[in-house]
Amino acid sequence: MTPLTLYLAAPRGFCAGVDRAIKIVEMAIEKWGAPVYVRHEIVHNKFVVDGLRDKGAVFVEDLDDCPPDRPVIFSAHGVPKAIPAEAERRRMVYVDATCPLVSKVHIEADRHHRNGLQMVMIGHAGHPETIGTMGQLPEGEVLLVETEADVGRLEPRDPARLAFITQTTLSVDDTAGIVAALKARFPEIIGPHKEDICYATTNRQQAVKAMAPKIDALLVIGAPNSSNSRRLVEVGARSGCGYAQLVQRAADIDWRALEGARAVGITAGASAPEALVEEVIDAFRARYAVTMQEVTTAVENVEFKVPRVLREGPEAVRA
Known part of the structure; x- marks a missing residue:
């Protein structure tokens, strides 16, 4: 087998906001039973969405698609102010999973x-x-x-x-x-007290920059509609990776494009689960004599609480 070094970015994958949003859907199904409706994909990852759908989540794009007697969850990306106001008007049970x-x-x-x-x-x-x-x-x-x-x-x-x-x-x-x-x-324009770009986005981009000089190619595991995943591909290309590609999972890898590569970097967007990273590593191990190296640029220990409504008894109906 051809030798190949896999460089694994750390941090990678789920951020605290994504972790919280997924927990919210799972806890809502546990509390109110299936189906629970989710307005828009809870996070941008097909594997995650399909898994939640199997548990009883129904994904819709509009409140009109939600029956008034079932709970509705708003996705981690946030919603216009008019959406929860309309849910209130309709007296719907709702939980807001917007990332803090x-x-x-x-x-x-x-x-x-x-x-x-x-x-x-x-x-x-x-x-x-x-x-x-x-x-x-x-x-x-x-x-x-x-x-x-x-x-x-x-x-x-x-x-x-x-x-x-x-x-x-x-x-x-x-x-x-x-x-x-x-x-x-506009010299008088006022900026945020603290950077709006979230810690997870920044950390994942830094890890790719640190890895880029060591690798011939970069694979970013994430969904095509995931903004932070697509930015990782751009950062990799800009940092000198000759080949940087977004893949949803191992089946999407273009092996011909990797011919001749001796060092490949792997990272995952903030809504991609670690199971998909393991799947990609296994696919490389089936084709190459793999040596693993982790490139760590930060350690994350952020955790966000789920809304109180999901931690209370069955009488609670508002988040």
């Missing part, structure tokens, strides 16, 4: 709005987190920018009364460039 780090950005946006500032959001149009965050404020109060070029096209109400926030799963390097452009054009 996304909720922090929502609170920040609301505070700036109450202080009379218009918001600029750095994010990806159409991503559920961006939709949820922009939906915290009235129409027109959040201006979206995706690139440095977008900054030049902004037409704020008052250039001296602006603040910015970011999607939590962006590329740290790309965002730094956009922030610099915002500050150059």
Whole structure:
């Protein structure tokens, strides 16, 4: 067998927000029985979603698809303010699984709005987190920018009364460039007290950067609609990996593209379970004489509590 070194990024895979969101669905099924409805994929990973579906979760895109007598859970990405308000109006039982780090950005946006500032959001149009965050404020109060070029096209109400926030799963390097452009054009713009990009996104990108000089190719395990996973591929390519590819699981690996590689890096996006990492490692072991090396750049011990409604007795119906 051909020798091959597999470099394993640490940290990788599940973050605390994803872990919490999955627990919320499992605990809701345990508390109220199946089916439990989930508005949008709880996290962006088919393997996780399929596993929860098997346990009794039903994934829908709209409250209208949820029967009024069954609980509904809002995904980890967050939802516009109008969604829980509508669930309240319909007297639905609901649990909000929004990641606490996304909720922090929502609170920040609301505070700036109450202080009379218009918001600029750095994010990806159409991503559920961006939709949820922009939906915290009235129409027109959040201006979206995706690139440095977008900054030049902004037409704020008052250039001296602006603040910015970011999607939590962006590329740290790309965002730094956009922030610099915002500050150059709007010197009085107010930024967050602490970086909006979450610790898990930052840590996973740092691990890829540390691994990149050692490897010929990088595989990122994650879903095509996972923003943080796609950013890991970009970071790998930008850090010098000749080949960087997103794969959902072992069956998606393009073995021909890896021919001649002697060192391959493996990481996983924040919504990819460790079981899929093990599956990919096993696939390499079936083809190569594998030596494993772990590249550790941080140790994570963050944990988020599930909402109280799931820790209380059966009489509780609101989160």
